[in-house]
Amino acid sequence: MPQGKWFRIGYGIIVALLIAYLASKVDFVFNPIKKVLAALFVPLLISGIFYYLFRPFVRLFSTKLPKTLAILLVYVGAIGVCYLFFWMIWPPIRDQSINLVDNFPQIVDSVRTWIESLQQHEWLKEIGQKDALSSENITNKLTGSLDGLLNSVIGSVRGIFNLIMRFFFLLGLVPFMIYYLLSEGDKLPDRILRLLPDRYHRVVGGALKEIDTSIGSFILSKVLTSLLIGMLTFIGYMFIHVPYPLLLGMVAAITNFIPYIGPLIAFVPTAIVALTVSPMTVLLVGIVLIVSNQIEANVIGPRIIGKQMNVHPFTVMLLVIGASAIIGPFGMIIVVPVYAIIKIVANRTYDFYKHNHIPPIDPLAEMNKRHD
Structure with a gap:
């Protein structure tokens, strides 16, 4: 039977896929495990975050x-x-928050008025987007979004208990x-290493330490910089007289957990609210967000933690976009640390096998040894 490197890799992949397929066919065994893991996921996640804080x-x-x-x-x-x-x-x-919900019709009217004034420009007529940006279409979309939100709230009343x-x-x-x-928690790595053969202690211990440092730095830096963004945007919104400054500053702080795309997400609701003041206020909102994020990224952020994740910005963008399509907003937040963990494990594993020349375990060879 072939014993080449690529044959062993292919054989291992086939065995892993076969095991995964068979596991999916025995729901009575794995469904209880899934339910237990799902029940423990949220408390473990919250506990882990506060542990690092x-x-x-x-x-x-x-x-x-x-x-x-x-x-x-x-x-x-x-x-x-x-x-x-x-x-x-x-x-x-x-x-x-209560005032924002009460004043939502006035906000919709302000947006409609702005759209109607925008339609009077000749350049919009020339590009043929007048119908697409009609006040009726925009108003219907905004009111439809509000109706959907209210229906979701009403539908969730059943699950309040x-x-x-x-x-x-x-x-x-x-x-x-x-x-x-x-x-x-400090004893956990040693307990994990006791379960492994001695030859793996160095590589696994190094990987655990690197993961611990990266995740701890990521969580601490994100929390601190998000608080900073919240305070800076709150002060900026107060200065330019944007309504609901504390609420919108909190939105900016929360969305800051999403790399790169977070400020854009925070800009959208704030810009809609700023239209109730004037179109110039919308421009000032953009300036406040840009200045706040530049201060965080280039002045204060590096002094708090520094570069906690060795991930290229373009890679981060791809990860965030992909995670948003597959998992949603939660995936956009956790995708970078998850990718960093996978990268650390992959790099450590590759370096270990490269320098020690230890071939991966061949299940078939192990079975033949036992029969011999």
Whole structure:
């Protein structure tokens, strides 16, 4: 039987695909596993994010205090931050959200008026886009989007009880998971290495350390820079008198988690709201977003963390676009760290086999050895 390199690779791919196909045919075995993983995914994700956010403070306080006391001190600080948020920031965000919904018809009228004035320009008539940009079409699309949003909200009322139960489930589970990660997380790589042969300890340990550093830096930098973007845009919107500045600043902070495309997404709703003031305000909104992102990218961002992901910008753009088509907004946020993990594992694996000249495991050869 052929024993060449490419034959072994092809043979391994065929075996993996065959296993995946057979696994898809035994739903009674894998469906419970899928449900368990789906139930654990959200609490694990939330716990992992807060673990990387809290870990620097725990390590700092652990130099002077016992680790358990340091973790409890960080928890007290986190509770204080949450209290300040709900006491100072949440009420105006809630009020601005209610006002935005109440004033949506006026916003639609402002957009329609702007479209009607735009139609009077000769250049628009020459390119033949008058019908496509008619006020009726734009208004229908905006009102249709609002109707769809309201229908979604009404349709989700049935699941409010489940949502509340899930919230309290996460509220009770996540703090314990975060505490365990903070107290035992540093020991996790060693426990993983104990399960592997000695010859893999160096490469796997290096990969785990690199992944840990990259993901931790990515999460911390994204949270800090998003808060920075939120504050800068809020100040800018206040300065140019855009309605609902705190709410729209929060939108800019959230969309900043999406690489490169995030500012464009934040611009769209803000521009629509800015039309209620004047078309010039729309231009000023664009300037505020550009200046804020340039300050974050070139001045403050590199000083906070530096380059945390060794991924080319063009690659990031392709990843974000592809993830948005396959997974949606959530995929646009997680695709870069997931790609970075895959890249680290692939590079470490390639370097290991290249320098050690250890061929991949051939399942058929292993079976023949056992029979011999």
